[in-house]
Amino acid sequence: MGGKGRSRTQRKHFRQGRENVWKRPKTSDESANATPGDANKTHWEPFATQNPAFDEYYKEQEIVSTEEWDSFIEYIRKPLPAAFRINSSSQFYVDIRTQLENDFSKSLQAEDTNGCEVEAIKPLPWYPDNLAWQSNFSRNQLRKNQTLEKFHEFLKLENEVGNITRQEAVSMVPPLFLDVRPDHFVLDMCAAPGSKTFQLLEMIYKLSEGNLPSGMVIANDLDVQRCNLLIHQTKRMCTANLIVTNHEAQNFPSCHLDRNRSGDSQIETTNEPDISQLLFDRVLCDVPCSGDGTLRKAPDIWRTWNAGNGNGLHCLQIQIAMRGLALLKVGGRMVYSTCSMNPVENEAVVAEILRRCGGTIELMDVSTLLPQLVRRPGLKKWKIRDKGLWLASYKDVPNYRRSVITSSMFPSGKSYEETSENSHIKSTEEFSNGNGDTEDGLQSTDDPVASTKSLEAEVSDLPLDRCMRIVPHDQNSGAFFVAVFHKLSSLPVSEKKHPSLAKKMDSSSSQPQELMNEVKEDSNGDDIVIPGEKDDQISEANLHADTLENVMDEASLDVNQDKIHKENEEVDTEPSPNVKPGPEMVTGKRKLQIQGRWRGVDPVIFYKDDAVVGRIMEFYGIKEAFPFKGHLITRNDDMNHVKRIYYISDSVKKVLELNLLGGQQLKIASVGLKMFERQTSKDGISSNCIFRISSEGLPLILPHITKQIIYASAVDFKHLLQYKSIKFPDFVDPEFREKASNLMLGCCVVVLSKEGSVSSDSVQTDTTSIAIGCWKGRSNVSVMVTAIDCQQLLQRLSVLHSGEGDSSIPEAGKDDGSEIKEVN
Ligand SMILES: C[S@@+](CC[C@H](N)C(=O)[O-])C[C@H]1O[C@@H](n2cnc3c(N)ncnc32)[C@H](O)[C@@H]1O
Numbered sequence: 001m002g003g004k005g006r007s008r009t010q011r012k013h014f015r016q017g018r019e020n021v022w023k024r025p026k027t028s029d030e031s032a033n034a035t036p037g038d039a040n041k042t043h044w045e046p047f048a049t050q051n052p053a054f055d056e057y058y059k060e061q062e063i064v065s066t067e068e069w070d071s072f073i074e075y076i077r078k079p080l081p082a083a084f085r086i087n088s089s090s091q092f093y094v095d096i097r098t099q100l101e102n103d104f105s106k107s108l109q110a111e112d113t114n115g116c117e118v119e120a121i122k123p124l125p126w127y128p129d130n131l132a133w134q135s136n137f138s139r140n141q142l143r144k145n146q147t148l149e150k151f152h153e154f155l156k157l158e159n160e161v162g163n164i165t166r167q168e169a170v171s172m173v174p175p176l177f178l179d180v181r182p183d184h185f186v187l188d189m190c191a192a193p194g195s196k197t198f199q200l201l202e203m204i205y206k207l208s209e210g211n212l213p214s215g216m217v218i219a220n221d222l223d224v225q226r227c228n229l230l231i232h233q234t235k236r237m238c239t240a241n242l243i244v245t246n247h248e249a250q251n252f253p254s255c256h257l258d259r260n261r262s263g264d265s266q267i268e269t270t271n272e273p274d275i276s277q278l279l280f281d282r283v284l285c286d287v288p289c290s291g292d293g294t295l296r297k298a299p300d301i302w303r304t305w306n307a308g309n310g311n312g313l314h315c316l317q318i319q320i321a322m323r324g325l326a327l328l329k330v331g332g333r334m335v336y337s338t339c340s341m342n343p344v345e346n347e348a349v350v351a352e353i354l355r356r357c358g359g360t361i362e363l364m365d366v367s368t369l370l371p372q373l374v375r376r377p378g379l380k381k382w383k384i385r386d387k388g389l390w391l392a393s394y395k396d397v398p399n400y401r402r403s404v405i406t407s408s409m410f411p412s413g414k415s416y417e418e419t420s421e422n423s424h425i426k427s428t429e430e431f432s433n434g435n436g437d438t439e440d441g442l443q444s445t446d447d448p449v450a451s452t453k454s455l456e457a458e459v460s461d462l463p464l465d466r467c468m469r470i471v472p473h474d475q476n477s478g479a480f481f482v483a484v485f486h487k488l489s490s491l492p493v494s495e496k497k498h499p500s501l502a503k504k505m506d507s508s509s510s511q512p513q514e515l516m517n518e519v520k521e522d523s524n525g526d527d528i529v530i531p532g533e534k535d536d537q538i539s540e541a542n543l544h545a546d547t548l549e550n551v552m553d554e555a556s557l558d559v560n561q562d563k564i565h566k567e568n569e570e571v572d573t574e575p576s577p578n579v580k581p582g583p584e585m586v587t588g589k590r591k592l593q594i595q596g597r598w599r600g601v602d603p604v605i606f607y608k609d610d611a612v613v614g615r616i617m618e619f620y621g622i623k624e625a626f627p628f629k630g631h632l633i634t635r636n637d638d639m640n641h642v643k644r645i646y647y648i649s650d651s652v653k654k655v656l657e658l659n660l661l662g663g664q665q666l667k668i669a670s671v672g673l674k675m676f677e678r679q680t681s682k683d684g685i686s687s688n689c690i691f692r693i694s695s696e697g698l699p700l701i702l703p704h705i706t707k708q709i710i711y712a713s714a715v716d717f718k719h720l721l722q723y724k725s726i727k728f729p730d731f732v733d734p735e736f737r738e739k740a741s742n743l744m745l746g747c748c749v750v751v752l753s754k755e756g757s758v759s760s761d762s763v764q765t766d767t768t769s770i771a772i773g774c775w776k777g778r779s780n781v782s783v784m785v786t787a788i789d790c791q792q793l794l795q796r797l798s799v800l801h802s803g804e805g806d807s808s809i810p811e812a813g814k815d816d817g818s819e820i821k822e823v824n
Pocket residue numbers: 171189190191192193194195196197220221222223226247248249250286287288289521522523524526
């Protein structure tokens with residue numbers, strides 16, 4: 001596929017997300033004499049999986065013992081086994097786990113091409129409830145070996161619909177140490193592409209049994225385009241308990257009640273918000289890092305690796321972590337993690353946090369948690385490498401480098417007074433090759449000062465051994481670093497300063513752009529998914545980005561215009577003569593949207609059109625007990641042209657209300673669960689209710705609707721999935737035929753009947769019910785579910801019924817010989 005047929009941004013994301021194992025070497029001949037036809041003749045070579053600077057650096061840091069070095073290096077050069085997680089809040093998670101445990105484990109064992117004794121796929125022993133799996137087939141084998149195709153197809157399909165998430169094993173670790181409970185408010189500070197956010201949401205939903213949990217997650221990322229990936233990833237979770245924001249994590253806003261501004265808001269001033277300040281029970285601080293823990297998956301890092309990458313991120317990492325701790329409730333927990341092995345991004349950051357926070361923060365000893373996860377204690381000593389020099393203490397840092405190499409990078413954190421001691425350190429010019437090349441390298445080791453063994457590293461007196469470092473050769477994984485903090489009391493006053501002030505005060509905060517560019521921000525071990533379906537809320541904002549202060553490239557306009565276009569195609573099967581074009585249709589561009597003080601971001605509006613809400617409630621017979629009114633929002637302030645209505649949980653509602661009263665500090669890219677979509681087709685506007693239930697919203701509202709919902713027998717249900725649209729006379733079950741034709745014109749819900757439930761008058765659903773949104777037309781019923789969802793559901797039904805001898809459910813994609821012909 002190679003991203004073919006997708007928009008420019010999608011192709012770019014595809015390139016960034018793919019397994020970038022191969023590069024084409026460019027010979028001088030080739031560049032001089034190349035003709036278009038020559039491209040076919042060139043050969044492709046694997047990336048060189050070595051870098052002397054890397055070896056020297058990590059040998060010196062002693063992240064593994066000398067005896068282990070060869071094994072460490074051997075593993076870090078091997079391709080990484082594929083890993084994935086079953087989404088525990090999926091309706092089908094038990095079936096999927098059983099399928100893996102019973103079917104795939106056995107059938108794939110026979111395919112293990114290495115002839116080794118190892119299992120072909122196995123659950124990760126440290127992940128609870130057999131929900132995470134590792135395959136001993138590399139990602140490339142999975143893609144290329146035809147006999148593994150069925151398994152690969154299974155992974156792809158279940159991933160697409162959100163039942164599993166492909167995620168590097170070690171990247172699954174940090175959320176497990178957060179101890180998230182369903183009532184927690186959680187902040188994921190650097191969340192894109194969102195694998196860990198997905199895990200956090202699953203934890204919030206644990207044991208919710210179809211009810212919305214009282215907790216919520218705010219997933220934040222600085223990068224707008226990566227926010228799009230995050231929205232796409234988490235959309236598969238169908239959650240009403242998530243807000244996606246777009247801030248610098250180190251400046252994440254303090255959201256608190258500002259009574260002076262309440263007059264600006266849509267909230268009646270008599271309403272007292274439930275919370276007066278946005279603080280979190282849990283914070284995940286999975287910071288941007290140099291990413292060398294992902295070398296097995298992203299071998300191009302071998303080429304770009306240098307010690308400066310880690311040094312350049314250290315201060316930003318501290319700032320983000322400190323902001324996280326400031327936003328954490330007393331008694332709350334924060335996990336700091338990186339996919340880097342570098343102590344300057346890990347132990348040095350943790351040590352500086354502890355120093356700044358004094359006794360208000362505890363570095364937790366979590367050695368008894370997840371005992372089967374093999375990890376190593378954090379280091380207590382390390383050195384800093386800068387411009388070809390080894391530095392053991394801040395006093396070794398030449399004056400001219402002190403704005404870059406900070407005292408916080410060293411184990412003691414001591415900022416020595418300037419002394420003449422550092423005058424013996426030679427300047428870079430003296431070590432460099434004369435042409436200004438400042439690449440970190442090995443060229444300067446002749447000098448006694450630069451010699452790696454001549455300096456004794458400082459030793460930290462902090463309990464840094466409580467940190468965890470996961471290394472590749474311990475359990476055939478990537479590398480990761482995790483530290484867990486507990487907030488014992490409020491931070492010292494000096495650390496509570498407003499983030500923007502903190503930024504000014506911390507002169508080391510500015511990150512040289514070239515260093516930031518080197519950072520492998522997306523290399524946190526997770527598969528980046530190409531957004532397929534087009535609906536992300538951020539997209540409406542991005543559509544106007546050319547007129548905005550937010551810097552966005554043209555490509556994002558490209559993708560987002562695609563999105564809006566595709567949305568209209570999906571929903572509006574026929575152009576409606578009665579619907580007046582909105583301003584965006586007339587001009588091709590909608591007016592600039594403003595969300596509070598954020599230009600270019602669609603506003604978050606509580607949907608209060610009582611007439612429409614009443615009609616929706618009446619049409620679907622929504623039970624009074626369901627908290628409906630007050631839980632609906634839109635992203636369009638023109639109430640006459642609202643296309644989508646989103647549902648928000650109580651917890652999200654509280655945050656939005658606080659945000660409105662507090663002067664809209666949050667820049668919200670996406671919020672809530674898309675529950676209704678406007679139908680603008682001819683049939684659509686003839687319906688008594690022009691809002692159809694969206695696929696994402698259906699599971700949530702399903703138990704609360706009493707009208708426009710009918711049971712179908714397995715055979716009619718399956719036919720609907722297979723043929724997408726069926727005329728009333730073609731339904732097999734006469735009772736279904738009659739009930740379907742008696743429904744009101746418009747959206748309806750068809751529920752797969754369980755034994756004996758077909759003929760009951762009222763439809764009772766629970767978390768195990770399988771249902772699809774449909775459209776009841778004048779002569780037929782059509783499904784309103786994406787092709788991929790239909791395929792996945794058919795496949796699941798064939799697996800579910802395979803042991804029951806039910807021949808009425810054919811394998812997905814196979815015709816069962818029925819006479820019904822596909823209706824276009
Ligand atoms: C290591 S990745 C996060 C991976 C993510 N937690 C996951 O599990 O999918 C780091 C992320 O930080 C984001 N980022 C970089 N600088 C940031 C900043 N100052 N504030 C917030 N996010 C930032 C990057 O865009 C990137 O998506």
